Amino acid sequence: MSRDELDPLLQRALDELPDELAPDRDLWPDIRRRLEPEPAAQVPQRRRSWRVPVAIAAAAVLGFGAGALWDAPPAPAPAPAVAVAELPEPPSWEAGMRSAAAELEARITDRPLDPEAEASIRESLRQIDAAIEAIHAELREDPDNAELDAHLVRVWEHKISILSAAAHVPTARG
Amino acid sequence: MSQAPADTHAVLDLTARRAQEGDLAAFEELYRENVGRIHALAVRMSGSRARADELTQDVFVKAWTRLDTYRCEARFSTWLRSLAVRAIIDGMRSDKRRRARQERAAPPRSTPPARMGRVDLERAIGGLPPKARQVFVLHDIEGYRHDEIGEMLGIRPGTARGQLHRARQLLREALT
Numbered sequence: 001m002s003r004d005e006l007d008p009l010l011q012r013a014l015d016e017l018p019d020e021l022a023p024d025r026d027l028w029p030d031i032r033r034r035l036e037p038e039p040a041a042q043v044p045q046r047r048r049s050w051r052v053p054v055a056i057a058a059a060a061v062l063g064f065g066a067g068a069l070w071d072a073p074p075a076p077a078p079a080p081a082v083a084v085a086e087l088p089e090p091p092s093w094e095a096g097m098r099s100a101a102a103e104l105e106a107r108i109t110d111r112p113l114d115p116e117a118e119a120s121i122r123e124s125l126r127q128i129d130a131a132i133e134a135i136h137a138e139l140r141e142d143p144d145n146a147e148l149d150a151h152l153v154r155v156w157e158h159k160i161s162i163l164s165a166a167a168h169v170p171t172a173r174g
Numbered sequence: 175m176s177q178a179p180a181d182t183h184a185v186l187d188l189t190a191r192r193a194q195e196g197d198l199a200a201f202e203e204l205y206r207e208n209v210g211r212i213h214a215l216a217v218r219m220s221g222s223r224a225r226a227d228e229l230t231q232d233v234f235v236k237a238w239t240r241l242d243t244y245r246c247e248a249r250f251s252t253w254l255r256s257l258a259v260r261a262i263i264d265g266m267r268s269d270k271r272r273r274a275r276q277e278r279a280a281p282p283r284s285t286p287p288a289r290m291g292r293v294d295l296e297r298a299i300g301g302l303p304p305k306a307r308q309v310f311v312l313h314d315i316e317g318y319r320h321d322e323i324g325e326m327l328g329i330r331p332g333t334a335r336g337q338l339h340r341a342r343q344l345l346r347e348a349l350t
Binding site for chain 2: 006007009010013014016017018019020021022023024025027028030031032034035036140141142143144
């Protein structure tokens with residue numbers, strides 16, 4: 001560093017600059033919230049068996065292929081045409097989605113389902129949850145990426161649609 | 175093994191080890207010890223205290239996720255500062271894209287103060303054009319070389335030199 005090139009006036013002022021500038025408020029609570037995982041209670045994933053007719057489960061899986069769920073999140077890019085204001089604020093809308101998912105899961109918990117269909121739907125939801133986590137990880141790196149936000153919305157909507165289908169289908173025999 | 179008091183950096187490096195094992199309380203200690211320095215960097219690079227709070231949070235969140243890359247041969251504060259510089263620059267690039275999207279007018283910069291002083295230089299730095307401010311902070315405050323600054327900001331070293339010259343000139347005018 002060529003400090004000796006500095007004007008003496010500027011050099012003196014720089015020497016007096018403090019090494020630290022504390023924030024006006026304690027940032028740790030917000031940081032901790034971002035570091036700690038979401039409470040698992042709202043999204044029970046290991047529940048008693050869910051069973052839906054095979055056709056519903058197959059349609060759910062085919063409607064959103066596993067490959068699409070694992071597509072790499074879009075690279076950070078210039079803003080899309082959709083205005084930022086049209087995108088929901090992540091914390092409140094996603095909390096609403098989690099709440100809706102939990103409610104639907106509670107409804108279908110005791111519904112007798114075909115084991116094959118149950119396994120299929122369970123796998124779909126596992127992949128969706130993994131995709132949600134992956135998108136969150138990307139958003140932590142690039143929090144202003146509107147395409148990632150939109151992708152997250154689509155994935156949540158698909159999860160809700162699968163759960164809705166399972167919750168409203170007539171129960172299977174036996 | 176001796177438990178005699180060690181210097182601050184040695185203690186912090188042991189705390190970093192604990193944090194690497196997932197100890198969030200240890201990471202909080204690291205936060206409290208380093209937040210002032212990181213926040214100062216964020217304020218000076220961004221020119222905004224409000225934005226600096228967000229950038230500071232981003233730095234520590236990123237540090238937590240990248241703790242496995244910290245090698246205890248170097249001081250934790252040195253590792254953290256390097257991570258912070260890059261995280262803040264990335265954050266400011268996102269700001270630029272967001273500003274272009276929202277077409278929000280930049281707040282008017284403060285007028286240069288009439289007298290020299292520590293607070294006045296802080297304000298004067300905040301009033302610099304963004305690129306000149308970043309180069310000045312990285313070179314004259316943080317001690318990076320022009321080639322390092324060029325790599326971080328995506329500009330040529332010669333351009334960094336030009337921006338530094340401009341920043342110093344503007345600051346001199348502000349302080350006199």
